[in-house]
Amino acid sequence: MYSNIALSIGGSDSGGGAGIQADLRTFMALKVHGCSVITCVTAQNSVQVKCVEPLKKDTLTSQIDTLFSDFDIKSLKTGMLLNDSIINATALKLKSFSIPKIIDPVMVSRTGSKLLEDSAINAYKKLLLPIADLVTPNIFEANLLSNLDIKNQVDIEQSAKSIIKLGAKAVLIKGGGLKDMKGRDFYLDVNGGKKWFINKFINTQNTHCSGCTLSAAICGYQALGFDLIESIQKSKIFIERSLKNSYQIGSGPGPLGHYQSL
Ligand SMILES: Nc1ncnc2c1ncn2[C@@H]1O[C@H](COP(=O)(O)OP(=O)(O)OP(=O)(O)O)[C@@H](O)[C@H]1O
Ligand SMILES: Cc1ncc(COP(=O)(O)O)c(N)n1
Secondary structure, eight states: OOOOEEEEEEEEEESSSSHHHHHHHHHHHTEEEEEEEEEEEEEEOOOOOEEEEEEEHHHHHHHHHHTTTTTOEEEEEEEESSHHHHHHHHHHHTTTOOSSSSOOOOOOOOOOOOOOOOGGGGHHIIIIIGSSEEEEOOOOHHHHHTOOOOOHHHHHHHHHHHHTTTTTTTEEEEESSSSSSSSEEEEEEETOOOEEEEEEOOOOOOOOOHHOOOHHHHHHHHHTTTOHHHHHHHHHHHHHHHHOOOOOOSSSOOOOOOOOOO
16 A cells, blocks of 8 residues: 555645645545645635745755655656746656656636746747646646637647647646536547547536646556556546535635545
């Protein structure tokens, strides 16, 4: 138990909803040991992100070096990376690790605050997509990565093709930003493999951290040895159950109640 190790690289959410805190809860639910590399500290609750403070570059890279010098990390995911400098430093380090890398291109919080500077989108495209084994954008993020204005399922498939052309080995576009598409995500890989992954719609406002949880679950299942497709399949079940267990802790959307897998 807990002999498999996964790593999350992202921001701290002081409200305990999203970011590193959500990822560690997810890893724990899957009985995977979770390590964390913090990129930024956010002061955040269920209705706002009050401030964001990035860590110094050396503090960031030192966290990565320290972990990899001792632990046999089986998979990793990235979340909030905020700016060019963090993206550059992270990409440079990650290039040398041949473990599954899931890139969750977090750009804006559920409460509407920017978690990625506008100028950093090019760095995402140039440096992170080419080293991604899977990238998991929502509709807003897919629009920016593919320069499209997605309106329907056909556009989602078109956007996925553009993202693969940027170098990602696979992409999973979360359809929830479109009407009647919550729970429906489109997968495409570099070999032309494609599939709609679908879970039941859960009627809840408490969806803070659903994206972080999905990418962390995929990363966690990969740390346990499942291949990418199996990991996505299992993560969709995990998400549905965790959404059913979601709860409210403040006046805004609450977090998922991470489902304890057996
Ligand atoms: N109400 C819902 N019912 C069922 N599945 C949902 C619901 N909301 C989201 N999902 C699923 O949860 C996962 C995360 O999707 P979502 O669109 O919320 O990501 P996101 O916008 O990146 O989330 P966030 O930025 O809040 O962390 C996807 O697999 C999606 O299909
Ligand atoms: C540190 C951090 N990382 C990610 C999110 C995105 O989650 P959400 O879209 O639910 O606000 C967040 N709010 N904070």
